[in-house]
Amino acid sequence: MSAVVAAREPQLPKEHYLNADYGVRSWLFTIDHKRIALLYLASVTFMFFLGGMYAAAIRLELVTPPGDMFSSETYNKLFTGHGVLMVFFFLIPTIPGVLGNFLIPLMIGAKDLAFPRINLLSWYCYMAGAGFVLYALVEGGLDTGWTFYTPYSTSFSNTNVILAGVGIFFAGFSSILTGLNFIVTIHKMRAPGLTWFRLPLFVWAHYATSLIQILGTPVIAVTILLVALERGFHFGFFDPARGGDPILFQHLFWFYSHPAVYIMILPAMGVISELVACFSRKKIFGYGFVAGSSLAIAVLGFLVWAHHMFVSGLSVYASLIFSAISFLVAIPSAIKVFNWTATLYRGSVSWQTPMLYAVGFIGLFVIGGLTGLFLAALGLDVHVTDTYFIVAHFHYVMVGSVVMAYMGGLHFWWPKITGRHYPEWWARVSAVIIFVGFNLTFFPQFILGYLGMPRRYHYYPDEFQVLNVMSSAGASILAVGYMIPMVYFAWSMRYGRIATANPWPATGLEWQTASPPPTENFAVTPTVDEEVYDYTRPPKEPTFV
Amino acid sequence: MSNAHSSALRHHFANLDQQKDSSVLGMWTFIVQEILFFGGLFLVYTIYRHEYFDVFEACSHHLDWKLGAANTVVLIFSSLTMAMGVHAAALGQKKATAAWLVLTIVLGSIFLGVKVVEYTEKFEHHLVPGPHFLPPEEAAHELKIQPSQTGQAQLYFSLYFAMTGLHAIHMIIGIPIILYLAWRSWHGAYTPAYHTPVELTGLYWHFVDIVWIFLFPLLYLIGHH
Ligand SMILES: [Cu+2]
Numbered sequence: 001m002s003a004v005v006a007a008r009e010p011q012l013p014k015e016h017y018l019n020a021d022y023g024v025r026s027w028l029f030t031i032d033h034k035r036i037a038l039l040y041l042a043s044v045t046f047m048f049f050l051g052g053m054y055a056a057a058i059r060l061e062l063v064t065p066p067g068d069m070f071s072s073e074t075y076n077k078l079f080t081g082h083g084v085l086m087v088f089f090f091l092i093p094t095i096p097g098v099l100g101n102f103l104i105p106l107m108i109g110a111k112d113l114a115f116p117r118i119n120l121l122s123w124y125c126y127m128a129g130a131g132f133v134l135y136a137l138v139e140g141g142l143d144t145g146w147t148f149y150t151p152y153s154t155s156f157s158n159t160n161v162i163l164a165g166v167g168i169f170f171a172g173f174s175s176i177l178t179g180l181n182f183i184v185t186i187h188k189m190r191a192p193g194l195t196w197f198r199l200p201l202f203v204w205a206h207y208a209t210s211l212i213q214i215l216g217t218p219v220i221a222v223t224i225l226l227v228a229l230e231r232g233f234h235f236g237f238f239d240p241a242r243g244g245d246p247i248l249f250q251h252l253f254w255f256y257s258h259p260a261v262y263i264m265i266l267p268a269m270g271v272i273s274e275l276v277a278c279f280s281r282k283k284i285f286g287y288g289f290v291a292g293s294s295l296a297i298a299v300l301g302f303l304v305w306a307h308h309m310f311v312s313g314l315s316v317y318a319s320l321i322f323s324a325i326s327f328l329v330a331i332p333s334a335i336k337v338f339n340w341t342a343t344l345y346r347g348s349v350s351w352q353t354p355m356l357y358a359v360g361f362i363g364l365f366v367i368g369g370l371t372g373l374f375l376a377a378l379g380l381d382v383h384v385t386d387t388y389f390i391v392a393h394f395h396y397v398m399v400g401s402v403v404m405a406y407m408g409g410l411h412f413w414w415p416k417i418t419g420r421h422y423p424e425w426w427a428r429v430s431a432v433i434i435f436v437g438f439n440l441t442f443f444p445q446f447i448l449g450y451l452g453m454p455r456r457y458h459y460y461p462d463e464f465q466v467l468n469v470m471s472s473a474g475a476s477i478l479a480v481g482y483m484i485p486m487v488y489f490a491w492s493m494r495y496g497r498i499a500t501a502n503p504w505p506a507t508g509l510e511w512q513t514a515s516p517p518p519t520e521n522f523a524v525t526p527t528v529d530e531e532v533y534d535y536t537r538p539p540k541e542p543t544f545v
Numbered sequence: 546m547s548n549a550h551s552s553a554l555r556h557h558f559a560n561l562d563q564q565k566d567s568s569v570l571g572m573w574t575f576i577v578q579e580i581l582f583f584g585g586l587f588l589v590y591t592i593y594r595h596e597y598f599d600v601f602e603a604c605s606h607h608l609d610w611k612l613g614a615a616n617t618v619v620l621i622f623s624s625l626t627m628a629m630g631v632h633a634a635a636l637g638q639k640k641a642t643a644a645w646l647v648l649t650i651v652l653g654s655i656f657l658g659v660k661v662v663e664y665t666e667k668f669e670h671h672l673v674p675g676p677h678f679l680p681p682e683e684a685a686h687e688l689k690i691q692p693s694q695t696g697q698a699q700l701y702f703s704l705y706f707a708m709t710g711l712h713a714i715h716m717i718i719g720i721p722i723i724l725y726l727a728w729r730s731w732h733g734a735y736t737p738a739y740h741t742p743v744e745l746t747g748l749y750w751h752f753v754d755i756v757w758i759f760l761f762p763l764l765y766l767i768g769h770h
Contacts, residue, residue: 111557114567180574188567189557218578222585226707234675235703237589242696243597252585525559 010500012419016516031116032519033101038417039123040097044090045486047130051085054078056479059441059472067459075458076143077159083146084164085137088171089130091398092260095267096178096213097126099409100206102417104182106510106517107200109191109526114184118177125174132167136160145456147257150238150249154230162231165224172217172224175263179213182206191509193528200508200532201290205270208294212259212266212301220256223249247312254305262301264398265365266294268405269336272358275408276340278506279355280347283533286339293332300329307376311385319378326376333369337362352504353427357408360435361401368396371446386456389449392442400438407434407485414489415503419516420496426488434481440474501542507533512542553739565741572745576752579715583756586711590704590763597697598767603690604701605767607672609663613765616659617757623652624754627723631747634740639730642743646727649750653720660713664706673706674699705764712760715753722746 017034020026027035057078061069070078101119105112113119136142142164144153153161186207190199227249229235236242238249277284284290306314306322314322340362349355371393375381384390414422444467449455453464460468502511513522526543558564594601630645670687671679678684678699681692688698726743729735735743 114557115571116555116557118571176578180571180578183574184567184571187570188563214574214578215581218582219585222582225711226585226589229703229707235707236674236696236699237703237707239696242699243593244696244700245592248589248592252588520556 010498012498013514013516013518015518016419016514017519018419018516020519029120031112031120033105033113033116033119034417034517034519034521036119036123037098037102040093040101040126043123043127043130044094044097047085047089048094048482051082051090052479052482054082054085055475058082059475061458062460062468063472065460065462065465065468070458072458073143076145076456077141079456080142080145081137084133084142084168086399087146087260088168089126089133091264091402092175093126093171093178095264095271095402095406095409096175096182096206096209097123099202099271099406099413100178100182100209100267103413103510104185104203104206105189106416106513106521107203107508108186108189108194109509109522109528110185110189111520111522113181114189115181119181122174122177122181125170125177129167129170129172129174132170133164134167136163136167139163147253148224148227148249149253150227150230150246151240154227154238162228165228169221169224172221175213176217176221179210179217182210183214186210191526191528194509197288197291198528198530198532199291200270201273201284201287201294202267202270204291205266205273205294208298209263209266211295211298212263215302216256216259216263219252220260223252223256226252247309250309250312251305254308255302258305258308259298259301261394261398262297264402266297268361268402269294271405271409271412272340272361273336274506274508275354275358275412276343277533277535278412278504279352279358280343280349281535282343282347283531283535284339285342285345286335287532289335290339293335296332297329300325300332304329307381310378310381323376323378323381327373330369330373333365337366337369351428353422353424353431354408354412356428356431356435357404357411360431361404361408363435364396364400364404364438368393368401371396384449386454387449388445388453388455391455392445392449395442395445400442404434404438407431410485410489412504413510414492415499416510416515416517418493418496419499419514420492421499421503422485422492422496423488426484430481430484430488433477433484437474437477437479437481441471441478442474444468444470444474507535514542561739565739568741568745569748572748576748579752583708583711586704586708587759587763590708593697593700593704594763594767597694597700600688600690600694600697601701602768603688604698604705605765605769607670607688608705608765609666610765610769612659612663613761616656617761619652619656619659620754620757623649623656624751626652627747627750631740631743634730634735634743635737637735637737639733639735642730642735642740643727646723646730646743650720650723650727653716653723657713657716660709667702667706672702674703678702708760708764712753712756715756719746719750719753723750 017032027039030036057070058075061067061075067075101113139160142159142161144157144159144161148161148165186199186203226235226237230237230239236244238244238246240246273284273290304322304326306318307326310319371389375384375390375393411422411427414420448464448467448471451464453460499515501513501515503515505511509526509528512526554561554564558567626645626648630642630649633641633645667673671677679687679695681695684690684695684698685692690698723746726746730743
């Protein structure tokens with residue numbers, strides 16, 4: 001599988017971050033970014049499967065046209081629970097929390113993030129948030145949708161809005177602290193010689209992501225606070241009876257929640273850049289453009305929020321402007337896709353599992369991105385607003401693309417994280433299953449939505465049944481596809497073939513130390529004297545072990 | 546770079562300079578996110594003030610601008626004492642640092658005390674938004690607005706409590722931190738080479754003061770020319 005024939009069987013290093021200490025305390029009080037990454041891995045995986053169970057219930061209900069499994073009220077709680085868990089506790093934290101945490105210090109040749117204790121604090125904030133939300137769900141759930149639109153959320157819903165709001169507030173604080181830590185780390189902790197334009201694109205992508213986390217998340221935090229004050233203490237910010245404006249809530253909400261999509265997708269794009277370069281054995285085509293497009297997406301992402309509000313009573317002129325800027329986001333996004341494709345051209349491409357995921361990502365992202373253009377177009381958007389077309393679109397981007405990249409990255413860096421290989425055959429099979437299952441689940445939803453099936457209803461006319469059954473069938477395939485890696489990843493931690501320091505082999509400082517790395521990351525402080533993604537030279541032996 | 550004060554140097558930094566630069570950038574980044582956090586409220590304020598200017602002006606007269614102005618002076622002085630504390634820490638005067646920091650706490654507490662007086666007065670006059678707010682007829686009489694504008698008056702007081710409350714919470718968080726720094730300083734934890742915690746807390750405190758500098762005219766002085 002690996003091109004390099006090892007002269008002797010590779011062995012795990014004697015001491016590494018995983019065996020540096022044992023016991024629950026050594027994990028719960030760790031300030032090692034690599035261990036915190038694994039704490040995140042465990043917790044986001046749990047939330048992902050929990051959110052997945054909500055999705056399973058939704059797809060089961062939608063197999064038949066009448067609402068025969070759940071009441072409308074229960075169904076509302078199901079899609080709300082699914083959305084809240086997946087958006088705030090899986091998609092937003094997952095790649096930065098797991099891969100970013102693990103890799104950024106390694107990639108820049110640092111011993112840790114700039115603020116290790118704040119890093120641990122951010123995981124505890126995440127857990128506190130998760131605790132509140134889980135409590136809200138157990139207490140009887142929440143029925144506002146993950147969007148918490150007022151005045152329903154402030155004045156009418158009889159469910160646990162404040163409890164869930166507090167949970168999201170904590171999760172947001174966790175996200176802010178992560179972003180702050182990454183920004184300072186990337187500015188101040190780079191190894192000697194590692195200039196900005198020698199940074200891996202993964203780091204660039206996380207830098208852009210962190211900017212959004214810092215500039216966007218506080219706004220949703222204060223918005224949730226206002227909703228809580230209105231619900232709990234009868235303040236009147238969004239109450240039309242007192243002259244408050246419920247639409248103002250939507251502006252504030254989407255000012256964060258549109259950029260939040262880029263908190264999910266930018267790190268995913270960073271992962272894909274690493275994978276495409278490594279498995280094409282080529283420098284990324286147009287490195288500067290790919291790096292710059294991350295920043296461009298971060299900036300433009302703040303100027304398009306009202307495209308979620310074309311039917312909320314926005315003025316025509318405002319709509320026109322928001323529509324136009326939304327179209328502009330396609331430019332930096334397309335720059336990335338074209339540059340990845342151009343990197344493949346005349347590369348020596350190999351098809352290990354991470355690359356399968358990378359190509360899958362590009363496919364799903366292109367569909368998700370292009371349908372985004374449909375939605376940026378005013379006339380078409382009015383037709384498909386609040387239909388399954390929207391549901392399909394954002395699942396292609398937020399789930400299809402982000403989870404594909406996350407899985408690809410997890411496979412790619414698994415040997416570095418655990419020191420062992422996952423079983424390649426099983427991994428390829430499940431990558432294909434996920435791709436097929438995903439498309440079968442969500443492509444029919446584009447058609448359903450275009451034909452007019454609204455989202456958030458648990459019953460539908462008979463003529464939509466065939467497409468809904470396809471979608472539910474796809475969801476069960478997808479579930480199998482997600483379950484298989486769970487099993488073989490767990491298996492490989494103990495029984496997987498032992499990996500070398502640089503098994504693929506790939507460029508980047510993280511491959512220049514042992515697998516798994518020592519607690520201090522590098523035995524000697526690395527210095528960098530070569531260009532980024534220099535795949536022209538033969539792979540060198542790890543230098544900083 | 547000498548590592549004479551290596552006890553303060555955390556293991557993952559190469560030297561104290563890098564550590565200090567990182568901490569300062571971290572604090573500034575934190576302040577940026579704070580600006581956005583308050584920014585949401587300022588936006589809400591701007592929109593409703595624009596929409597219901599007359600009501601906001603009438604309600605603004607119901608705040609005691611003299612107390613507000615006095616508190617502004619108190620906070621500006623607390624910023625001054627904080628700055629003196631940072632200065633003393635930079636010179637390595639540990640007792641002077643502690644004294645300046647304690648003085649900052651005293652001024653901060655005076656501010657909060659005045660705030661308690663003001664809040665109590667609002668409760669007594671039923672100017673707290675919600676079911677106990679003045680009924681329309683009384684509100685019209687008391688606040689010199691139309692009875693139909695009572696809801697909008699509640700909006701004003703909602704903003705008043707949210708904005709000053711959030712500001713006060715930031716001060717309440719700051720005070721124990723400054724107290725801890727004073728105690729640490731008294732025991733000689735800070736030197737001219739390493740006093741970053743004092744500096745960073747100073748930045749935070751100045752930021753919180755500046756928020757008030759905006760809140761005071763926006764809430765107390767609407768329509769005063
Ligand atoms: Cu959007």
